[in-house]
Amino acid sequence: MSAFLAFSQEEAKLFYGTLEYQELKQALEQIEVVYNVRFSYNDNAISSQTLTLQGKKRSIQELLNAIELQTSLRFEMLSNRYIIINSNVNAFNVQTLDNIIINRYLTNGISKYKDGSFAINPKSLGILPGLTEPDVLESIQVLPGVVSPNETATGFLVRGGKMDQNRLIWDGINMYHKGHLFGMISPFNPNATKHVDFVNKGSHSRYGERASSVINMSTNRIIEEETKAQIGVNGISVDAFIDTPIVTNKLGIQASLRSSYTDVYQSYTFNRLADKVFETTKIENGDNPNNMFSFMDYNLTLNYKHNDNNRFFASLITIDNNLDYVVENENANESYKDQMSIKNTGYGLGWDKIWTERLTQHTAAYFSNYDLNYNFITSEGEVQTSNFEKRNVIFDSGISTEFKQTINNENRLSFGYQYVLKDVGYAFLNTSDLSFILDEDKSVVQSHSLYGQYEYENLKVFDLSFGLRATYFDELSAFRLEPRLMLHKPLFKNVILQVSAEIKNQIISEIDETILSDLSLENRLWRLANGNEFPIINSKQVSAGFIYATNGWTLDVDNYYKKLNHITALSLGFLNPINSQFNIGEQYTYGVDILLEKRFNGFNSWVSYAFNTSESRYQNLNNDAYFTSRSNVRHAFSAALSYKISNVQMAVSWRWQTGKPFTQSTIGDDGLEFNNGINTERLPNYHRLDVSSTYNFKCSKDSKLRGKIGLSIRNVYNQDNVISREYRGNNDLNSDIETMERFSIGFTPNVLFRIIW
Numbered sequence: 001m002s003a004f005l006a007f008s009q010e011e012a013k014l015f016y017g018t019l020e021y022q023e024l025k026q027a028l029e030q031i032e033v034v035y036n037v038r039f040s041y042n043d044n045a046i047s048s049q050t051l052t053l054q055g056k057k058r059s060i061q062e063l064l065n066a067i068e069l070q071t072s073l074r075f076e077m078l079s080n081r082y083i084i085i086n087s088n089v090n091a092f093n094v095q096t097l098d099n100i101i102i103n104r105y106l107t108n109g110i111s112k113y114k115d116g117s118f119a120i121n122p123k124s125l126g127i128l129p130g131l132t133e134p135d136v137l138e139s140i141q142v143l144p145g146v147v148s149p150n151e152t153a154t155g156f157l158v159r160g161g162k163m164d165q166n167r168l169i170w171d172g173i174n175m176y177h178k179g180h181l182f183g184m185i186s187p188f189n190p191n192a193t194k195h196v197d198f199v200n201k202g203s204h205s206r207y208g209e210r211a212s213s214v215i216n217m218s219t220n221r222i223i224e225e226e227t228k229a230q231i232g233v234n235g236i237s238v239d240a241f242i243d244t245p246i247v248t249n250k251l252g253i254q255a256s257l258r259s260s261y262t263d264v265y266q267s268y269t270f271n272r273l274a275d276k277v278f279e280t281t282k283i284e285n286g287d288n289p290n291n292m293f294s295f296m297d298y299n300l301t302l303n304y305k306h307n308d309n310n311r312f313f314a315s316l317i318t319i320d321n322n323l324d325y326v327v328e329n330e331n332a333n334e335s336y337k338d339q340m341s342i343k344n345t346g347y348g349l350g351w352d353k354i355w356t357e358r359l360t361q362h363t364a365a366y367f368s369n370y371d372l373n374y375n376f377i378t379s380e381g382e383v384q385t386s387n388f389e390k391r392n393v394i395f396d397s398g399i400s401t402e403f404k405q406t407i408n409n410e411n412r413l414s415f416g417y418q419y420v421l422k423d424v425g426y427a428f429l430n431t432s433d434l435s436f437i438l439d440e441d442k443s444v445v446q447s448h449s450l451y452g453q454y455e456y457e458n459l460k461v462f463d464l465s466f467g468l469r470a471t472y473f474d475e476l477s478a479f480r481l482e483p484r485l486m487l488h489k490p491l492f493k494n495v496i497l498q499v500s501a502e503i504k505n506q507i508i509s510e511i512d513e514t515i516l517s518d519l520s521l522e523n524r525l526w527r528l529a530n531g532n533e534f535p536i537i538n539s540k541q542v543s544a545g546f547i548y549a550t551n552g553w554t555l556d557v558d559n560y561y562k563k564l565n566h567i568t569a570l571s572l573g574f575l576n577p578i579n580s581q582f583n584i585g586e587q588y589t590y591g592v593d594i595l596l597e598k599r600f601n602g603f604n605s606w607v608s609y610a611f612n613t614s615e616s617r618y619q620n621l622n623n624d625a626y627f628t629s630r631s632n633v634r635h636a637f638s639a640a641l642s643y644k645i646s647n648v649q650m651a652v653s654w655r656w657q658t659g660k661p662f663t664q665s666t667i668g669d670d671g672l673e674f675n676n677g678i679n680t681e682r683l684p685n686y687h688r689l690d691v692s693s694t695y696n697f698k699c700s701k702d703s704k705l706r707g708k709i710g711l712s713i714r715n716v717y718n719q720d721n722v723i724s725r726e727y728r729g730n731n732d733l734n735s736d737i738e739t740m741e742r743f744s745i746g747f748t749p750n751v752l753f754r755i756i757w
Contacts, residue, residue, distance in 0.1 A: 024051050024071065025124065028085075029108070033599065035060050036551060038103050041085035046073070082459065101488070101496065101547055102554055106142055106597065106606055107642060109134075112547075112556075114463050114488050115204070116500055118143060120196035126604070129640055129653035130690030132234060132710035132752035136217060137179070137186040140198050142640075144556070144593035144608045147633050149660050150723055151276070151744055152183030157631050158200050159541075159560055160589030160614040161212030164510040164524070169216045171301065171315035173346035174209070174396050176370040176526060180260070180295040180321060181236075182277045187319040187344075191230060191241040192256035192299050194220040201543050201560065202486035202500030205451035205467030206402060206416060211506040211539035211564060219301045219315060221352075223252035232708075232754035235269030236260060237295075254301040260294050272748040295321045308354070315348040337377040344370045363401040370394040372525070386432040392525040394508075395423040415452040421445075422508060426525040443528040445507055446474040453484075462489035473507060476531045480505045480538075494550040498558065499543070506537040509568075533582045535566035545593075552599040562589040569618060585618030587629060603643050610636040627678040634658040634682075647696040652689070659683030662725040665739065683725060688744065689716040694752070710752035718747040 024046045028039050037060065051070060058066065064075040064083070076084040102112040109125030112118055122134040128142060137153045140146055148156040155163050155178070168175040170188060177187045199207065199214040207214045220243060227244040239258035246253055262270055274293070299317040306312065323340040346368040353361040372392040378385050402416030427440035453467035467484035487499040510524040529536045545558035564587040591612040598605050614629040640653035661679035694710040721744035 024067075027051050027067075029104070031060075031063065032103060033552065037081050037083055038101075038549075039083050039085055040103070046071075046085065102549060102556070104599075104604075105554075106595075106640075107604060110139070110143075114457070115465055115486050116199070116202045116498065118198040118200075120198065122190040122193050122196065126644070127642055127649040127651045127692050127694055129642075129651045129692050130712055130714045131692055132694065132712045132750055133232070133708075133754070134190040135186045136188045136190050136193050136196055137215070139196075140215065142638075143198070143200075144595045145200060145558075145560075145591065145610050145612075147610065147636050147657065149631060149633055149657075150183070150742075152179060153186040154179035154183045157633075158213040159562060159591055159593075160587075160612050160629070160632065161539075161562070161564075162510075162631060164508075164526070165210050165212035165506065165537075165539075167207070167210035167214045169214070170299075170317055170346060171218055171313070171348040171366075172350060172364045173315070173317065173348045173366040174368050174398075175317075175319075175344055175346060176368070176394055176396075177319045177321075177342065177344035178524075180297070180319075181273055181293070184273045184277060185236065185295075187295075187297055188217055189239060189241070189256045189258050189297060189299065191232070191239065192219055192254065192301075193217050201541060201558075202465070202484055202502055203504075204414075204465075205453045205469040205482070205484050206400075206414075206418075208418070208449055208451075208469055208471060208482065208504070209420075209506060209508070211504050211537050219254055219299070219313075221303060221311070221313065223249060223303050223305055225249075228757070230754055230756040232752065234752045235267045235750045236262075236273070250305055252303045254303075255299070257296075257298040259296045263292060263294055269748060269750045272746060276743070276745045292322065292324045295319075310354075311352045313348075313350045315346075315350075317344075317346045319344045333381055335379045337375070337379070339373075339375045339377070341373045342371070344368065358406040360404045361401060362404075363399075365399040366397065368394070368396040370396075370526070386430070389427070389429040389431075390525060391425070391427040391429075393425045394526055395421075397421050410456060410458050412455040412457075413452070414455075416450075418447075418449040418451070420447045420449075422447075422528060424508065424526055424528045426511070426527050428525075439511075441527055441530075443530055444475060445528050447507070448472050448474070459490065462487060471505065473529075473536070476507075476529065476536065478531065478536060480536070491546070494548055496547045498545050498547060501542045502540075504539045504541075506539070509537060533584070534568055535584060537567055538565040539563070554595070554597040556593075556595040558593045560589075560591055560593075564588070567616070569621075583618040583621055585616055585621075587614060587616040589614040589629075602645055603641065605639075605641045607639045608637070612636075622678045627680070628661045630661060630679055632661055632679075648693070649695075650691075650693045652691045654687070654689045656685065656687040658685055659722070660724060663727075665727065683722045686721045686723065686744065688714070688719055688721065690714050691716055704757050706756045708752065708754040708756065712750045712752075714748040714750075715744065715746055719744070720746070 028046070032038060051067060068074060074086045076086060101114055104110065105112045105118065107126035107128065109121045110118060120139055122136060125134040125139060128139060131138060135153060137156070141148050141156050145159050146156050156166070157163065158166060179185055179187050195218050197214070197216040203214055223245055224243050225245065225248070227242065229242040231240045232238070237258050237260045239256065241256040243254045244252065297317070297319045299315065301313060301315045304312045321340070321342040323338060325338045327336045329335065346366065348364065348366045350362065350364040353363070355361060370393070372390065374390040376388040398418060398420035400416060400418040402414060404412070404414045406412050421444070423444045425442035449469060449471040451467065451469040453465065456464045465486040469482040469484070471480050471482070472478070482503045482505060485501045489497045491497050507529040508526055510526055527534060539562065541560060541562040543558055543560035545556070548555040567585050567587055568582045569585065589612065591610060594609045596607050612633060614632040615626040616629045617624065617626045636655070636657040638653060638655040640651065642649065642651035659682045661682050663674055663678050664676045664681045666673050666675060690713065692710065692712040694708060696706065696708050699705040699707060722741055723744050724742045726740045726742070727738065
């Protein structure tokens with residue numbers, strides 16, 4: 001029998017009906033609503049816990065005592081509202097100071113911590129509009145200050161930063177793949193992802209390498225007592241996942257596989273995504289049954305528990321995309337062929353060591369290999385007339401160790417060392433009558449980093465986190481210091497001040513081929529700083545705001561200012577190969593992120609608003625004057641409503657945002673000319689309505705076999721949004737410049753069927 005909750009304003013008592021094997025996580029969520037309290041806990045500590053209680057009127061303390069008697073948990077009340085849940089199993093599960101400010105931020109499975117980061121648990125994630133099941137990267141895009149102007153899973157911008165300024169980490173491995181189907185689908189399987197940390201400000205000093213955000217994903221570190229598995233299929237792909245013990249409480253293995261089935265059947269959902277991806281390309285008009293596009297990702301993780309004080313893991317991940325399309329123009333006796341192969345493989349090793357009750361150590365090593373090969377071939381009859389090539393190879397490896405020292409209940413210290421080696425090469429080649437190199441480079445940079453982080457937590461006074469990172473870049477003979485600060489202070493009842501500041505540096509970034517346009521399908525290639533035309537990017541960010549939470553209401557307001565120095569861009573890309581040059585510049589961004597959320601009677605509603613103004617300036621461009629950054633979205637608004645009743649979840653959202661800026665062209669004697677300045681106009685405003693619904697069911701009363709079905713629709717009213725207006729040449733000196741308009745995804749349904757046991 002499920003729990004029945006009633007709330008008395010005067011006595012604040014909890015009335016339970018009889019509970020029989022209620023999932024503890026669900027019971028805790030109900031307790032939070034009734035008592036207006038917030039629990040902070042490690043998901044792994046309660047994931048397998050159930051609760052059985054007889055109906056009785058209890059105070060909050062009486063209820064917690066009853067739960068402690070049935071579980072391996074201990075409750076610590078920091079105040080009348082904040083409660084920490086600790087596990088008594090072993091020290092690996094104890095997180096006594098890792099406090100949550102907001103436990104269900106927007107939806108179940110998303111929490112906001114005092115250090116400003118967000119934690120996402122895909123397994124517990126509530127329904128999100130437009131998605132039939134959790135998507136690791138799309139889930140981040142519902143957070144304030146995160147936008148994806150090109151409607152891709154991986155092409156999101158955080159507080160005005162560029163896509164390449166977001167660092168993606170999987171089990172300690174740096175990842176560079178941009179997503180399946182050219183960014184439309186996250187390349188990280190949500191069923192294999194146990195936990196995601198998203199940091200957009202005041203990041204811990206262990207995180208370097210990127211100027212904007214950090215997305216740190218990890219697999220399960222717990223050795224399960226019994227086998228867990230699932231198989232699913234949707235309108236794009238099929239997937240399978242298994243997590244099983246090999247040696248009880250000693251050795252466990254997790255494995256996942258996801259693959260498209262477009263070589264067998266191309267669904268309506270796939271065709272809608274492909275229409276968006278391939279518009280304005282030759283492929284858009286192609287109808288060749290031999291054309292092929294496919295993707296696959298798989299990962300394997302081994303967890304080994306040597307004893308209570310030593311644990312090890314080994315992880316492998318591979319993401320693979322292949323494209324081979326031919327378009328025939330019979331009237332002109334021409335054919336166009338796009339061939340592309342993108343693969344990112346990573347290997348990770350880790351060791352967790354408990355030295356004492358207060359001192360732990362984490363040591364890890366990784367290797368990541370990214371390989372992109374692209375050819376655009378033009379032929380007349382059987383004779384090849386041109387071949388435009390792009391090559392990009394990355395070898396990224398590193399080793400690190402970090403110690404965490406708990407001094408007392410209020411003070412904690414962590415410090416560590418990281419060594420990283422990056423070997424990056426790229427080339428733009430063009431072959432017509434003659435073969436010539438448009439641009440190429442191969443660089444190696446080794447870096448040594450020492451870092452430390454001090455954390456002071458006292459709910460009655462303030463919470464402070466201060467970090468310092470020192471990095472030496474060997475081949476560049478460059479030294480950088482990066483201080484980090486995060487402060488939370490209670491102002492008055494239910495209101496907390498949040499302040500952050502940080503400095504970051506970035507040595508690897510993507511070549512922006514042109515200020516004016518994005519060229520072919522995968523136009524952005526990675527390269528390393530060399531200290532000259534590619535300097536080290538420097539980022540400085542400060543933010544201040546407040547959080548107010550009471551009786552199901554949450555208001556989160558944050559103002560920020562960010563300054564980027566030493567960014568680079570290619571002035572006119574390959575619209576003019578002879579005069580192409582890289583220009584060094586700077587960018588500043590100011591913004592405000594606002595979230596208002598309310599929970600009531602099974603409903604969860606929220607509205608969010610983000611204001612962002614971003615200006616850039618480059619040497620020898622636009623008369624050295626500032627102009628609006630190309631990726632700037634001035635205003636972004638979204639509203640959503642979700643509802644859960646029994647095993648059914650439903651969600652709907654509407655989003656509106658101002659159009660991206662673009663450079664206006666005029667027609668001159670020699671074709672298109674650009675004389676009115678850069679990014680002086682904006683596209684029409686963007687808006688879209690998404691809906692989703694899922695149903696969970698048991699296959700039989702006594703069986704563990706469960707199922708899930710889902711339906712989602714993106715762009716319900718099929719709004720025709722223009723998301724970019726760009727210009728391209730055809731990679732030679734004699735071709736005219738073309739105007740391209742790219743549109744948003746149209747009406748796109750998707751379905752899901754999943755079996756879990």
